[in-house]
Amino acid sequence: MSLNIEKVKEFSNKAWDENILPTLSKYIEIPNQSPLYDAEWATNGYTEEAIQLLEKWILAQGIKGISCEIKRIEGLTPIIFMVVEATKTEKVKTVLLYGHMDKQPPLTDAWDEGLHPYKAVIKNNKLYGRGGADDGYSTFASISAIKALQEQSIPHDRYVIIIEGSEESGSIHLPQYVEKFQAEIQIPSLVVCLDSGCGNYDQLWMTSSLRGVLTGDLTVKVLNEACHSGSASGIVPSSFRILRQVLDRAENQLTGEVDKRLHVEIPQHRLDQIAKCAEILGETIYDEFSWYKNTTPVTKDLTQLMINKTWYPTICITGAEGIPHTSNAGNVMRTHTTVKVSVRLPPSFKAADASTVLKEIFETNPPYGAEVTFKMDKCASGWDSPQTRPELEKALGEASNLFFGKDHVYMGEGGSIPFMKMLHDRFNCQFIVTGLLGPGSNAHGPNEFLDIPFAKKLLSCVIYLLDAHSKFD
Structure with missing residues (x-):
């Protein structure tokens, strides 16, 4: 059965408006800081409140073939570990989807009037609040993408979903879980990470590297x-x-x-991608920041700014x-x-x-x-993605054009996702690393937000890409 693109669009719009935003807003209101910033994380109840909220929502989605459990190792932040069994009967692959539920400190006094890190506010098609874009939405998007395939009766691969609780602290607690549950994870052919960013809200952005x-x-x-x-x-x-x-x-x-x-030494193909990003983004590279009075960027050379950042x-x-x-x-x-x-x-x-x-x-x-x-x-190594295989490259272009009307773009990110390096070293697989953190979204800072229309289109892309990957040889 072929994926119905119009139904994908309808599903994504409805899922975000009716199913994701209400619970994601509740998640934003929980002050569950990452363990590096909250010495009382194990006793104040916030981490537990957040993970219970997410698990309850997951179980309510009616995903066929899912096992969902909060896994615990003494002294470490818990994780949500999910396995969704394949509905395909041949050439079944494992896809690993990753996100995190811990948050950076709030910077309470710096938020604009009417906004607060632990208050979910929807304004001008944006959802404001700490942790919504970084990275609370990833749980909802991962499960919703699988639900969309099942609602259209599309045969799909086996999915493993890990939502961790120490990413903002350098994923200090995650390696022990990966070791302990290696047999259940198996060997993924694809990793989907929704904890990254985008250069604009007009197309699909693929993260090529992380510092x-x-x-x-x-x-x-x-x-x-x-x-x-x-x-x-x-x-x-x-x-x-x-x-x-x-x-x-x-x-x-x-x-x-x-x-x-x-x-x-920076590889030449990365320098070529950086030059293309600079051409597409133009002065957005520095205009997205809230500059004080006459402060200027360190240079007006756009390509150099992207090299500096990535x-x-x-x-x-x-x-x-x-x-x-x-x-x-x-x-x-x-x-x-x-x-x-x-x-x-x-x-x-x-x-x-x-x-x-x-x-x-x-x-x-x-x-x-x-x-x-x-x-x-704290220390965490960066990551330089492996070369994208032709069939995945083709699917990325199709997804971006179907739901955005423009080609996809590769961009290095200045931030870190420690788990990507860990997975790269462990598995010989392909990566889709993307996310909602675009111009002005200000992860870790005041007035953090996610762009809702972009989030809907990104979910549609993830649905399409999961389906496309299941058909690869």
Whole structure:
């Protein structure tokens, strides 16, 4: 039986309006932060509330041949593990669909009036709220895609769906589950990940690469006890000044260029794809951000901006400790300064090697003999996708043109999805990595949203691609 495209469109529209949005909105209202950001995740009940909500919705969908269970390993965030048995009788393949249910911290005070990270608001065809686009919708989209095939009585492959709870912490808890349930997962021929992004809302975007990430605490300590700045300044070196010096070893403060030891050679085919993305997206590459007053991007060279975002290492300071709030800052020489260093790494760079490089850069020969320490708390390698096989390439183009009216595009992402590297190393399979995080959607930041019309079309594409893959030899 052939897939009815008009019925797919009707299904996607109805599924989002009547079935997905109500429960996804409830999910947004749960403050279930990832374990790296919530030390009480195991006892405050939020993770459990979120996973129970998702499981209840899944079981209510009436998917034929499904087994759905919350799996638990002591001390780790739980996962939802689902298997949907094939309705095909010949050439059955396994497809692994992946998503996560944990969330980044809320940044509560930064949201616009009327919006809140834990309040679902639909406005101008957008669903606002923390975790809706990153990545709460993936559970709903994965199950809905299979439901659409079953409603049209389309024979389908065997599906394994994993929804994890520690992705925003570098998927620190997931490897043990993959090891434990390897026999049930089997060997997938295709991985579908809906935790990525799109360059615009006009076509299907395929993620070609993901940067790795490493975070850690960089501390400079100069005193055992704080003292009057009038007495100590000019004698005791400022911990903040020393911090500036050691950071400048890793990142040129004028250009933002990061130490060459953290760079890799970029493949030519990726440079070609980047140039095409820059041509399609134009000034959207930087216009999507909410710039303050006259601030400008680091360059107006669009191709270079995309290279910076997807293949160059970058360093950001995302938090600080040992520095009082300005309203409570006295004339005191502080004992120490600690900053959270977040490093984005090239897709093919081994994250564990970056820790060694950074410790050497920061800790060797500290100025004035101060104590300088760098303690890594999270690292995850990036991912460079394998070459897409011709039959899948053809199906991607068909899906994008059927539901968007434009060709699909490949784009590297500046963020990380640690599980993709893990799967790439383990299985020789194909990948469909895509998602809703487009211009302005602001995952991890204030006013996070998903574009509902785009979400409907993306679901239609996933339905089409699952059906097309089942017909591949």
